Amino acid sequence: MTEFTKFHQLLHDQIGNEFYASQQYIAVATYFDNHDMPQLAKLFYRQAVEERNHAMIIVQYFLDRDMEVEIPGVSAPNNKFEDYKAPIELALEQEKTVTQQIVDLAKSARDTGDYLGEQFVQWFLKEQVEEVATMTTLQTIADRCKGNLFDLENFVEREFNGPETDDPTAPPVAGGNI
Template sequence: MRKASFNELLSTQVGNEFSASQQYIAVATWFANQDLPQLAKYFYRQSVEERNHAMMMVQYMLDRDLPVNIPGIPAVRNDFTSVTEPLALALKQEKEVTKNIEDMFRAARAEDDALGEQFMLWFLKEQVEEVASMTTLLNIAQRADNLFDIENFIARETVGDSGHDSSAPEAAGGTL
């Protein structure tokens, strides 16, 4: 069985990032519907961040004169029964993205694509922050005595970098 090339994996990841963005909108609206505005705000921001990641990949592909196809995305999950469910889903999703980014890095290295390898370094660093943030949120939710403890934690603490990183690659059309 032939392994997917770096460019093929990158094209697939554009769709994965857009899918993550949509999933985070669904999570954010679920939290908003539960009257948890801090969690909702956090995931609305995460949605934009994932969209920006997709557009960074699109810009890279445009810059390297690679074919760009924007895929459709599968349906997202909208219904949850507890506050920890969407957080666990987000953590699982970020761990999957980390594996995908690692696979892309390895593919670029195997193809002796120094530019592709260098491009993926920023995303590897970003995934450390993403997994750590989601792990923290899930841990806090599991330990909280009530939902307001989670809301207060998010309002008080900085969880993640809110998508602001001056070393981030350029996004097609600019970041939001």
């Protein structure tokens, strides 16, 4: 078995962070579904699956490195929002938080001389640039629509809810992508 380092502990913690993000996005998606905003709901249901897959990518990394992995529990997500903009603001803040967590992982891998770990984390850094950019754009458009939810829904459908494409650079997902 491979020795468990500080980097591996942070990476293990990230499994829980990714599962929490998935649960939070399910709560956001159901908020939009409950308020008859199907395009925003679809976007966040898809984001929830993506975050779940991120957790399972990390699980696969531990399995590939012949390391013990435990699946952590997660805290309850926020299910109450004051208006349609609040879940989007929460999502943007969540992505910024996850970005810092991934940066901390990259730094830890580098500081401990774990070159395999550092290489593994690189894909997540690229992914977080995309995630923050998406949520920043979504927040900007939500602000600009000034309550015209038809415009917001049309934008989301046109710009974010097109056909999904696989990222050929993505690491493998334990159990496969869903």
